[in-house]
Amino acid sequence: xxxxxxxxxxxxxxxxxxxxxxxxxxxxxxxxxxxxxxxxxxxxxxxxxxxxxxxxxxxxxxxxxxxxxxxxxxxxxxxxxxxxxxxxxxxxxxxxxxxxxxxxxxxxxxxxxxxxxxxxxxxxxxxxxxxxxxxxxxxxxxxxxxxxxxxxxxxxxxxxxxxxxxxxxxxxxxxxxxxxxxxxxxxxxxxxxxxxxxxxxxxxxxxxxxxxxxxxxxxxxxxxxxxxxxxxxxxxxxxxxxxxxxxxxxxxxxxxxxxxxxxxxxxxxxxxxxxxxxxxxxxxxx
Amino acid sequence: xxxxxxxxxxxxxxxxxxxxxxxxxxxxxxxxxxxxxxxxxxxxxxxxxxxxxxxxxxxxxxxxxxxxxxxxxxxxxxxxxxxxxxxxxxxxxxxxxxxxxxxxxxxxxxxxxxxxxxxxxxxxxxxxxxxxxxxxxxxxxxxxxxxxxxxxxxxxxxxxxxxxxxxxxxxxxxxxxxxxxxxxxxxxxxxxxxxxxxxxxxxxxxxxxxxxxxxxxxxxxxxxxxxxxxxxxxxxxxxxxxxxxxxxxxxxxxxxxxxxxxxxxxxxxxxxxxxxxxxxxxxxxxxxxxxxxxxxxxxxx
Amino acid sequence: xxxxxxxxxxxxxxxxxxxxxxxxxxxxxxxxxxxxxxxxxxxxxxxxxxxxxxxxxxxxxxxxxxxxxxxxxxxxxxxxxxxxxxxxxxxxxxxxxxxxxxxxxxxxxxxxxxxxxxxxxxxxxxxxxxxxxxxxxxxxxxxxxxxxxxxxxxxxxxxxxxxxxxxxxxxxxxxxxxxxxxxxxxxxxxxxxxxxxxxxxxxxxxxxxxxxxxxxxxxxxxxxxxxxxxxxxxxxxxxxxxxxxxxxxxxxxxxxxxxxxxxxxxxxxx
Numbered sequence: 001x002x003x004x005x006x007x008x009x010x011x012x013x014x015x016x017x018x019x020x021x022x023x024x025x026x027x028x029x030x031x032x033x034x035x036x037x038x039x040x041x042x043x044x045x046x047x048x049x050x051x052x053x054x055x056x057x058x059x060x061x062x063x064x065x066x067x068x069x070x071x072x073x074x075x076x077x078x079x080x081x082x083x084x085x086x087x088x089x090x091x092x093x094x095x096x097x098x099x100x101x102x103x104x105x106x107x108x109x110x111x112x113x114x115x116x117x118x119x120x121x122x123x124x125x126x127x128x129x130x131x132x133x134x135x136x137x138x139x140x141x142x143x144x145x146x147x148x149x150x151x152x153x154x155x156x157x158x159x160x161x162x163x164x165x166x167x168x169x170x171x172x173x174x175x176x177x178x179x180x181x182x183x184x185x186x187x188x189x190x191x192x193x194x195x196x197x198x199x200x201x202x203x204x205x206x207x208x209x210x211x212x213x214x215x216x217x218x219x220x221x222x223x224x225x226x227x228x229x230x231x232x233x234x235x236x237x238x239x240x241x242x243x244x245x246x247x248x249x250x251x252x253x254x255x256x257x258x259x260x261x262x263x264x265x266x267x268x269x270x271x272x273x274x275x276x277x278x279x280x281x282x283x284x285x286x
Numbered sequence: 287x288x289x290x291x292x293x294x295x296x297x298x299x300x301x302x303x304x305x306x307x308x309x310x311x312x313x314x315x316x317x318x319x320x321x322x323x324x325x326x327x328x329x330x331x332x333x334x335x336x337x338x339x340x341x342x343x344x345x346x347x348x349x350x351x352x353x354x355x356x357x358x359x360x361x362x363x364x365x366x367x368x369x370x371x372x373x374x375x376x377x378x379x380x381x382x383x384x385x386x387x388x389x390x391x392x393x394x395x396x397x398x399x400x401x402x403x404x405x406x407x408x409x410x411x412x413x414x415x416x417x418x419x420x421x422x423x424x425x426x427x428x429x430x431x432x433x434x435x436x437x438x439x440x441x442x443x444x445x446x447x448x449x450x451x452x453x454x455x456x457x458x459x460x461x462x463x464x465x466x467x468x469x470x471x472x473x474x475x476x477x478x479x480x481x482x483x484x485x486x487x488x489x490x491x492x493x494x495x496x497x498x499x500x501x502x503x504x505x506x507x508x509x510x511x512x513x514x515x516x517x518x519x520x521x522x523x524x525x526x527x528x529x530x531x532x533x534x535x536x537x538x539x540x541x542x543x544x545x546x547x548x549x550x551x552x553x554x555x556x557x558x559x560x561x562x563x564x565x566x567x568x569x570x571x572x573x574x575x576x577x578x579x580x581x582x583x584x585x586x587x
Numbered sequence: 588x589x590x591x592x593x594x595x596x597x598x599x600x601x602x603x604x605x606x607x608x609x610x611x612x613x614x615x616x617x618x619x620x621x622x623x624x625x626x627x628x629x630x631x632x633x634x635x636x637x638x639x640x641x642x643x644x645x646x647x648x649x650x651x652x653x654x655x656x657x658x659x660x661x662x663x664x665x666x667x668x669x670x671x672x673x674x675x676x677x678x679x680x681x682x683x684x685x686x687x688x689x690x691x692x693x694x695x696x697x698x699x700x701x702x703x704x705x706x707x708x709x710x711x712x713x714x715x716x717x718x719x720x721x722x723x724x725x726x727x728x729x730x731x732x733x734x735x736x737x738x739x740x741x742x743x744x745x746x747x748x749x750x751x752x753x754x755x756x757x758x759x760x761x762x763x764x765x766x767x768x769x770x771x772x773x774x775x776x777x778x779x780x781x782x783x784x785x786x787x788x789x790x791x792x793x794x795x796x797x798x799x800x801x802x803x804x805x806x807x808x809x810x811x812x813x814x815x816x817x818x819x820x821x822x823x824x825x826x827x828x829x830x831x832x833x834x835x836x837x838x839x840x841x842x843x844x845x846x847x848x849x850x851x852x853x854x855x856x857x
Contacts, residue, residue, distance in 0.1 A: 002473055002683070002713075009475035013382060016374030017391065020445060024394050027401065027409060027442075081305025089299055102306070104574065109313045111573035113503030115540050116562050120316050123323070127549065147309060177298045205402025207506045208541060235404045235506075242408050242510050251412065258405050269400055384660045466697035466759075469655055470710030470766065471687035480713075485700065 035259025038252050044260060048218065048232075053241055053250035057257050059221055063135070063231035064204055064264065066223070067214070070139020071203045075147050076196060080185070082106075082147070083154035088180065110148035114208040117141050122212035131213075133230035135223045138214025145209055146199030150192070157191025157279070158184060190279050194272040201268035205261060207235040234261040320563040326556030335560060339519040343544065348557040350564065352519045356433060356535040357565075359528065360508060363437025364444055364501045369494050371441070372448030376493075379449075380456035381478040392450060399446035407510035410439040415511060425530040431513030434529040439507050444497040451496060455489020455580075456482050488579045495576030503569045505537040514538055536565045606631045606800045607652060607689070607770055611666040614647050614656070621647055622828040624666065627802075627819055629770065634792060634801045636815030636836070638808065640851070643821040644828030645804045649772050652802065653689040654682050670770075687714045690763035691772045695779055696755035703750070704743040706758055711765040725765055733761035734791050753784030757791070770800045777810070789814050808852070812836060822847050 046056030082102075090098050118141065125137035165187065169179045185192075215236035223229035238257050241250060327335050331348060338349020375395075379388045415430025422434060459482045467477040483490065513532020516539075520528035540561055548554040609627040613620065622644040629635050637645050650656045651664055654675060668675050675685055687710070699706055707726045711717050717725060726743065730736040735757040739750070747758060756776060763771065773792070777785040792801060792814050805811055811818055818840075819833040832839050832848050843849040 002476070003681075006473040006475040009377075009478065010382060013374050013378035016371050017378040019371060020375045020395060020449065021391065023442060023445070024398050027398065030409065030413065031405070078305050078309055081302040082309055084298070084302040085306040089302055102310075104577070105310060105313065107577045108570050108574055109309075111499050111503065111569055112313070112316070113505065113537060113565060113569055115503075115505040115537050116316065116320070116566055119540060119545060119559075119562055120319055122545070122549075123319065144309075144312060151309075175296075177296055180298055201400060202402075205404065207402075207404045211541060212545065235402060238408055239404050239506060239510070242404070242411050254408060254412075258408055261402060262405060265400060265402060266397075269397075462693065462695065462697050463699065465655065465658065466693060466699075467709075468658060469653065469686055469691040469693075470762065471683045471685075471714040472710065473683050476713055481699065 031255065031259055031262055034252075034255035035262075038256030039259050043256050048237070053247065053253055055253075057234065057237065057260060060232050060234045060237045060257070061260065061264075062222065063215070063220070063233040064235070064261075066135055066231055067138050067142055067210065067233055068200050068204050068268075070136060071142035071146065072196060072200060074140050074143025075150055075199065076192070078143070078147055079150040079154055079195070080192065082151040083158055084180065084184075086151075086155050087158040088176070088184070106148045106152055110152075114145055114206055115211070117145055118209045118212045121209065121214070126213045131226060132228040133214055133216060134226055135214055135229055135231045136226050138210040138231065138233075141209040141213065142203040142206060145206065146203050149202075150195040150199045153195030153198075154188060154192050157188040157195075161187055190275045194275040194279070197268050197272035197275075201265045201272075204268060205235055205265050207239045210236060211239075234264070317566060320559050320566055324556050324559035324563050326552045327560045328556070330553055330556070335557070336564075339517070341516050343548070343554050343557070346553055348553075348560075350536070350561060352517055353534050353536045353539055353561065354564075355519065355523075355528075356512070356533040357502060357537070359433050359533070360436045360440055360512070360535055361498060361501045363434060363529070364440035365494065365498055367438065367441035368445045368448050368497055368501075372445045372493070372497070373452045373490060375445075375449045376452035376456055377478055377483075380453050381474065381482060388453075392453060395446045395449050399450070403443065403504060403507040406439060406443050407507035410435060410507060410511040414439055422526075422530045425527055427530040428532065429513070431511055431532050432530050433512060433533040436508040436512040436533070436535070437529070439511055440501045440504055443504065443507060444500050447500055448493045448497040451493035452486075452490050455486040455493060458489065459485045492576045492579040495572055495579065499569055499573040499576060502572060503537065503565070505541045508535060509538045509541050512538055514542060536561050540565070605629055605669075606671060607802075608669045609648075609652070609666070610669065612648070612651060612668060613665040614644065614651060615663045615665075616659075617661050620827045621662075623824075625819075625821070625828075625830045627830075627833075628817075629800050629802055630816075631769075631800045632796055632798075633816040634796055634803055634814055636811035636818040637802060637804045637821065638806065638811055638818055639821030639828070640823065641806065642828075643823050645806075645821055646774055648821070648828075649691070649774050649802065649804055652770075652772055653686050653691055655686075655691065657682065683714065687766045688768050689770045689772060690766060690768035692756070692759055692763060692774065692776050694775045696752065696759045698747045698750070698755050698758065701747065702744045703739050703747045703758065706747045707761050707765050709762055711767075714766060729761040729765035732764045732795070733757045734787065734794075735761055751784075753780050753787065756780060756784070756788065760791070764795075768799065771795065771802070773801065773803045775804050775806065778806070785810075808840075812840065820848055820851075822851075 043056045044061060045058050047058050048060065049055030086099055086102055090102070121137050121141045125131045125134060125140075131137055161184065165183050166179055169183045174182065210233060214230060215233045216230040217237065217240045218232065220230045220232050223231055234257060238254060238261065241254055241257070244250070327348060331338070335348055336350060338347070339351045340347050340349045341352065379391050383391065414435055418432060418435045418438065419427055419430045422432065463481055463485070464477050467481045468474070472480070512535065514534055515532035516534050518528065518531055518533045540558065545558055548558045605628040607629040609625055611624045611626065612622065613624055614622040625648060627635065637648065639645050647656065652668055656662050656664055664676070670685070670688070674680075699709055704726050707729050708717070708722055711725060712722070727736060730739065735754060738754065747755070750758060777788050780788065789810065792803065795801060803811070803814060815836050817833065817835050820831045820839065821828050822831040823829070831845050832843065839848070840852060843852055
């Protein structure tokens with residue numbers, strides 16, 4: 001009886017794992033297989049045509065890149081600021097409640113559905129500031145969306161640095177600011193970079209934040225200025241096309257666009273990998 | 287690190303604390319924003335908004351229950367599928383697999399977590415819909431766009447989250463506890479279920495809650511496969527038939543075209559923002575509950 | 588005597604016939620040899636001490652005796668271990684039942700969350716399917732045998748984590764004894780304990796000897812002298828653990844035959 005339970009347990013657990021692995025392989029396989037049929041140099045270098053369902057995705061790729069770079073510019077300084085606040089300025093026993101609130105806040109902020117962020121962007125950027133649809137609004141919203149995860153990654157990196165470097169620098173007479181800029185931040189750069197890359201990988205694929213205040217389906221090239229200068233972006237492009245997808249030619253185009261987006265996301269995630277491995281090695285040898 | 291130097295204005299400190307305050311303001315501001323913008327609907331309809339089952343914006347009739355039902359139904363399906371699957375897989379990776387294989391499987395599953403939701407939506411549209419039509423043949427669905435489709439798609443999306451968190455929780459149980467149990471003659475299943483799982487229980491529940499939080503907040507993928515049909519209030523709550531119909535969730539309503547249209551009309555806009563407020567509060571509560579379980583369990587150890 | 592059908596045969600062994608024997612036991616990890624051709628004889632109602640410097644493979648050796656080495660998939664075991672003449676590595680052997688007959692105590696006490704009584708019953712209620720009405724009696728018997736009953740009899744329902752380290756180690760012993768094993772494997776049971784608790788455990792071992800065969804891994808020579816009947820001394824040769832000398836305690840310690848052991852003995856405090 002106990003043996004039977006043991007065997008049943010192993011079989012059930014293995015079955016679950018098999019299903020999950022099949023899902024992973026199936027999804028990856030489907031996209032690669034169907035997408036590869038469509039992907040070629042022309043696909044990524046031509047503009048969309050035929051009402052958006054044919055041709056290439058050049059502007060969509062560029063639009064996504066613009067949004068990602070803007071998000072980077074917004075998120076990086078804010079994340080560094082928040083991380084320094086938690087790990088340095090609010091360090092110590094007396095600030096532990098503030099730090100707990102901060103962490104709870106980061107956690108709560110991270111769980112906010114991205115559609116709400118998009119609507120808030122609609123209100124603030126499109127209406128109050130009168131920007132209409134703007135690439136800058138999209139970049140800011142995406143940067144804010146990934147701020148919690150990047151901050152937490154950097155905080156953990158800062159807290160795990162060996163104290164000896166800070167002690168040596170302080171012992172030499174450097175002020176706190178100097179220690180931060182000459183020791184703490186350079187050494188935790190790896191954590192910042194990998195956190196940013198993973199966050200940007202997520203931002204590249206998001207649709208809801210840019211749905212209302214940044215993206216259009218067609219009629220936008222490279223933006224000029226801030227007001228009324230939307231972009232076309234891969235996720236939104238796929239989103240709109242997918243709602244109307246009975247035409248098989250459009251379906252092929254969709255698979256290709258999905259493959260391009262996935263490749264972009266994967267590239268950003270994989271770039272983070274060597275950095276993460278190096279941090280892991282350092283931690284083990286320390 | 288104290289600043290024992292001169293009491294000069296520390297620019298970095300000002301900037302850092304300023305940025306933190308800014309970030310806090312932004313997120314708190316969002317909550318306030320949704321609250322304030324939705325005031326018209328609370329004033330006008332009060333509790334009827336929350337208990338009403340009909341949504342006809344042209345005549346200013348706003349009841350959110352069908353959307354609440356849609357959200358709950360879709361999330362329930364997702365949890366019913368994803369939690370056993372994810373926890374079962376976690377049992378396999380944490381209790382059965384040797385270390386190297388475990389890392390490979392975890393890495394593969396984490397890749398799945400990185401797939402954008404719009405691509406899941408696309409897969410749902412192109413692959414899942416036909417499957418669901420066949421599955422639900424007995425209940426006569428109009429098309430593949432149903433609540434069940436949304437739920438199944440969400441399940442696939444949250445399995446990686448549930449699985450990695452459950453695996454972390456189970457692996458956090460010290461190895462010597464397992465070894466002591468095995469040395470007493472307990473089987474692997476008994477050790478996994480009665481030693482490891484018991485100690486990791488807060489972490490496992492947290493995994494389910496955080497998965498639920500993700501499911502509640504997902505918009506784009508569900509949007510593409512749910513049919514987006516308003517006013518679908520089931521005759522019998524706990525049957526399969528409503529799952530075979532198209533539906534609407536809080537998030538899919540928000541992500542739809544009505545949000546653009548509603549801006550000019552204060553009551554309509556208030557109703558839309560009310561949806562956002564409800565969603566905000568519920569998701570935050572669930573996620574904080576899930577997070578607190580992990581830290582509380584950790585403190586106990 | 589055991590109250591359950593054992594695997595193989597239960598014999599009333601005459602002194603001299605080993606309850607447990609290792610024959611040419613070798614252990615490798617991923618192709619690299621850890622232990623080479625170790626022979627052991629564990630006799631009923633006797634204590635076998637296993638001595639050696641750290642890294643010689645004492646813990647690994649011990650874990651092969653109840654097949655806890657199975658839990659580490661990278662380990663390969665060659666040679667044999669026989670329980671009453673029958674190989675424990677045979678494919679028909681029920682490993683979980685084996686472990687109820689060969690109990691193990693670890694260096695650090697492992698206390699499960701729950702009450703003292705809950706800990707004592709942890710193994711036996713599952714592996715022997717002990718009915719509820721027998722629980723209280725079994726708890727008392729095991730705690731008495733582990734010399735812990737008088738200290739905890741009024742607080743059986745309290746969390747076991749509140750006990751001192753020495754008491755926790757005796758609790759682990761009670762937990763193992765509740766399964767009524769034939770053989771006890773003790774892996775440096777006193778190395779995390781203070782002087783007084785160590786003495787208590789050593790006295791306990793001498794009492795337990797009457798009903799069990801005991802293997803005691805220790806790095807403490809004096810402890811081996813006080814407690815063991817015979818010893819097996821492991822040493823490291825060419826980076827591999829090997830049995831250097833074995834035999835009755837007094838013979839080995841007073842007249843060491845190998846230079847390594849003589850050297851080791853001379854460095855021990857008298």
